[in-house]
Amino acid sequence: MSGLDRFMRLVRYLKPYRLRLVAAFVCSALVAVFSGAYAWLVKPVLDEIFINKNEGLLLALPLALFIVSVLKSAFNYGQNYLMNYVGNQVITDIRQELFGKMIRLPVGYHDANTSGRLVSRVVNDVTLMANAVAGVLKDIFQQGLTFLAMLGVIFYQNWQLAGLSIVVIPLAVVTTVRMGKRLRALAASGQERMGDMASTLQETLAGIRMVKAYGREEAEAQRFKDSNRAFLNTTMKAIQVSSLGSSHMEVIGVVGVAAIVWYGGYLVINGAMTPGSFFSFLTAMFMAYTPIRRLSGSNNTIQQALAAAERVFGVIDLKTEQEIERGSLVLPPIGQSVAYQDVTFHYESQSVPALNGIDLTIRAGEMVAIVGSSGSGKTTLVNLLPRFYEPTAGHILIDGIDIQSYTLASLRAQIGIVSQDVVLFDDSVRANIAFGRRDATDEQIEQAARQAYAHDFIERLPQSYRTVVGEKGVKLSGGERQRLAIARAILRDPPLLILDEATSALDTESERVVQLALTNLMQNRTTVVIAHRLSTIQRADRIVVLSRGRIVEVGTHEELLRHGGHYQRLHAMQFQDVSQ
Numbered sequence: 346m347s348g349l350d351r352f353m354r355l356v357r358y359l360k361p362y363r364l365r366l367v368a369a370f371v372c373s374a375l376v377a378v379f380s381g382a383y384a385w386l387v388k389p390v391l392d393e394i395f396i397n398k399n400e401g402l403l404l405a406l407p408l409a410l411f412i413v414s415v416l417k418s419a420f421n422y423g424q425n426y427l428m429n430y431v432g433n434q435v436i437t438d439i440r441q442e443l444f445g446k447m448i449r450l451p452v453g454y455h456d457a458n459t460s461g462r463l464v465s466r467v468v469n470d471v472t473l474m475a476n477a478v479a480g481v482l483k484d485i486f487q488q489g490l491t492f493l494a495m496l497g498v499i500f501y502q503n504w505q506l507a508g509l510s511i512v513v514i515p516l517a518v519v520t521t522v523r524m525g526k527r528l529r530a531l532a533a534s535g536q537e538r539m540g541d542m543a544s545t546l547q548e549t550l551a552g553i554r555m556v557k558a559y560g561r562e563e564a565e566a567q568r569f570k571d572s573n574r575a576f577l578n579t580t581m582k583a584i585q586v587s588s589l590g591s592s593h594m595e596v597i598g599v600v601g602v603a604a605i606v607w608y609g610g611y612l613v614i615n616g617a618m619t620p621g622s623f624f625s626f627l628t629a630m631f632m633a634y635t636p637i638r639r640l641s642g643s644n645n646t647i648q649q650a651l652a653a654a655e656r657v658f659g660v661i662d663l664k665t666e667q668e669i670e671r672g673s674l675v676l677p678p679i680g681q682s683v684a685y686q687d688v689t690f691h692y693e694s695q696s697v698p699a700l701n702g703i704d705l706t707i708r709a710g711e712m713v714a715i716v717g718s719s720g721s722g723k724t725t726l727v728n729l730l731p732r733f734y735e736p737t738a739g740h741i742l743i744d745g746i747d748i749q750s751y752t753l754a755s756l757r758a759q760i761g762i763v764s765q766d767v768v769l770f771d772d773s774v775r776a777n778i779a780f781g782r783r784d785a786t787d788e789q790i791e792q793a794a795r796q797a798y799a800h801d802f803i804e805r806l807p808q809s810y811r812t813v814v815g816e817k818g819v820k821l822s823g824g825e826r827q828r829l830a831i832a833r834a835i836l837r838d839p840p841l842l843i844l845d846e847a848t849s850a851l852d853t854e855s856e857r858v859v860q861l862a863l864t865n866l867m868q869n870r871t872t873v874v875i876a877h878r879l880s881t882i883q884r885a886d887r888i889v890v891l892s893r894g895r896i897v898e899v900g901t902h903e904e905l906l907r908h909g910g911h912y913q914r915l916h917a918m919q920f921q922d923v924s925q
């Protein structure tokens with residue numbers, strides 16, 4: 346996308362606010378007119394009052410200056426407020442669109458982009474665009490028009506002198522354009538650095554306990570220092586370029602003024618121009634300098650904003666899961682089966698497929714346990730069901746129809762997931778349980794909590810169901826967090842359940858309660874469990890053993906033990922201690 350395309354695209358966001366924009370434009374035009382009047386008034390003030398000593402105008406002219414200045418201020422306020430209103434509205438819209446987009450992008454996108462980078466996109470890139478849209482919009486209109494008004498006065502007072510000063514302008518333009526290019530590149534790399542910094546920050550703060558436990562404070566501070574420095578370096582380079590540019594402009598300006606004083610002085614001395622005209626001219630020149638400087642400053646801001654816009658639009662233009670999905674059928678509760686047919690899945694970043702030729706039929710109401718060593722593909726296998734990823738080859742059918750034919754929303758509505766890393770939000774216990782069903786009543790929530798063996802501990806919390814659990818539920822114990830997650834799944838009541846059993850050991854009592862809660866949750870559902878516990882595995886109708894992405898054995902616990910293959914070996918290794 347070229348700079349112009351991006352700019353035009355930003356302009357399109359202005360459409361809903363066009364009335365306010367027109368009003369702002371009118372205010373800007375009036376500000377410019379009154380600025381011109383100001384410069385123009387210098388001539389009569391000087392010539393009539395100071396040179397001709399015209400007493401009749403002694404009161405009228407200062408009064409005129411006063412009125413012009415009041416009107417100019419009033420319209421300046423109007424345009425300032427309106428432009429900022431429009432600019433900030435546009436940015437709020439873009440930020441909302443960007444966030445809405447991000448949360449709908451496929452899981453694969455989030456795997457490839459650290460959350461720090463994404464946060465930086467929403468916070469920093471959009472802010473850069475905000476500066477441009479709100480600030481520059483104002484400058485372009487007001488300063489642009491003021492510049493034109495000044496140009497009018499300059500030419501009106503003396504066109505030859507004006508011609509001379511105009512020679513300076515191309516010099517200024519060349520400097521501005523060259524500087525802009527360099528600044529844009531620097532802004533892009535600055536934003537990348539900022540993203541890296543945000544990633545480091547977020548990772549470290551999220552893992553603060555580990556950082557402390559392993560005494561990594563120094564090392565993390567050092568790691569942060571590196572990205573912090575890298576950011577400083579790009580920032581300083583940008584500052585260098587833009588300061589050099591400003592000095593350049595300053596020198597060009599002084600050359601212009603010197604030339605004007607020399608030629609203008611010559612005209613006045615020879616009587617070709619009145620002193621009033623000359624000073625009115627000079628005032629207009631000086632007043633035109635601010636718009637030029639502001640506009641060239643705006644150019645820098647615009648370049649930064651366009652670089653930011655490129656990244657922001659890059660995300661907005663990605664296809665969301667919903668846009669990629671082809672399905673239109675609405676999935677009813679599962680009646681017969683879920684079937685994997687020759688399913689292969691390959692993560693883009695990996696050299697070997699994570700799943701290879703999987704054939705597996707899970708009957709409705711069945712409980713299937715998936716076991717296998719670490720990295721064998723268990724999580725990947727279940728992640729294909731809610732279509733977090735799409736199979737590279739093969740199909741997954743529910744009741745004989747490919748899940749790609751169903752809408753994502755209806756498919757996911759049928760699936761409940763309880764994973765080992767419980768995701769809780771910094772909200773009340775109630776809101777965390779009602780996460781998948783915002784419309785649930787207090788009675789329903791309490792019932793789900795009871796079934797999940799969570800009601801008693803919730804009642805003991807300081808504010809019961811209204812207690813806020815802290816970021817990621819830090820104010821709860823591991824077992825309590827899991828029971829909240831189970832209550833959440835019970836409330837959602839999905840026919841198909843994916844359970845990723847926690848590997849982290851809970852104490853025996855806590856483990857027993859979580860198991861009871863799980864038993865309640867699994868009742869009358871089709872369940873796929875990534876199983877680590879002996880108790881779960883023994884209760885399973887069938888056990889599927891994965892190894893390096895392939896199904897190597899399927900059967901009940903007893904059958905597989907008797908068979909004496911992979912499972913028997915896994916079992917011997919993993920469950921020795923437990924069974925003793």
Ligand SMILES: Nc1ncnc2c1ncn2[C@@H]1O[C@H](COP(=O)(O)OP(=O)(O)OP(=O)(O)O)[C@@H](O)[C@H]1O
Pocket residue numbers: 456692693694695699717718719720721722723724725726
């Ligand atoms: N998001 C990802 N991007 C790239 N490769 C991945 C991704 N997730 C998993 N893998 C790779 O795919 C393979 C299967 O991983 P998967 O998480 O499915 O195994 P698992 O059996 O669930 O392991 P564990 O029991 O340790 O959780 C592994 O080799 C892993 O490195």
